[in-house]
Amino acid sequence: MMKPQTLFLLLLLTALQLAAQDTTFGLFRQKEYYFSSSFKLNWYKAVEYCRSRGMFLLSVRNAEERAAVIEYLDSTGYTKTHKGLIAWISANDLGEEGEFHWASTGERVNYQNWSETEPNDYKIDDCNGEDCAILEYWSEGGANYNYTFNDRFCGREYLFICETLPA
Numbered sequence: 001m002m003k004p005q006t007l008f009l010l011l012l013l014t015a016l017q018l019a020a021q022d023t024t025f026g027l028f029r030q031k032e033y034y035f036s037s038s039f040k041l042n043w044y045k046a047v048e049y050c051r052s053r054g055m056f057l058l059s060v061r062n063a064e065e066r067a068a069v070i071e072y073l074d075s076t077g078y079t080k081t082h083k084g085l086i087a088w089i090s091a092n093d094l095g096e097e098g099e100f101h102w103a104s105t106g107e108r109v110n111y112q113n114w115s116e117t118e119p120n121d122y123k124i125d126d127c128n129g130e131d132c133a134i135l136e137y138w139s140e141g142g143a144n145y146n147y148t149f150n151d152r153f154c155g156r157e158y159l160f161i162c163e164t165l166p167a
């Protein structure tokens with residue numbers, strides 16, 4: 001029969017090992033974020049503003065990066081005092097209609113995290129469709145507006161999120 005102290009030590013060691021193995025979280029935590037919770041800019045100015053802080057307009061390239069930014073946004077308390085959230089991210093199809101890329105990394109947008117029926121390139125007028133993406137959350141919107149993407153007119157002013165990118 002094992003002594004209680006020995007058993008306790010074994011359990012503690014196992015717990016420590018499990019904690020050490022959980023590195024996925026640490027990896028995407030390498031990003032730092034900035035959320036402009038109090039002022040709005042158009043998409044181009046949001047890109048410039050992030051660069052002026054040594055950061056980039058947000059990219060959300062996979063489920064892990066989405067989870068990380070949601071955790072960050074939750075930590076700001078913004079969604080506790082607001083019913084929803086709309087913020088510019090760096091996805092855009094300015095270069096070629098329908099071909100979305102992240103301005104921050106140059107990568108193609110492969111992560112299928114669009115709100116239903118988006119991107120729809122909705123025509124504002126005869127000249128302008130929607131070429132820049134927002135991250136949208138609506139507390140009463142269910143899965144469809146749950147930190148998903150939507151293309152909007154780049155000249156509109158919204159809040160925005162900056163990030164650092166791991167080297």
Ligand SMILES: [Ca+2]
Pocket residue numbers: 093097098121129130131132151
């Ligand atoms: Ca478009």
Ligand SMILES: [Ca+2]
Pocket residue numbers: 118119120121122130150151152
């Ligand atoms: Ca749209």
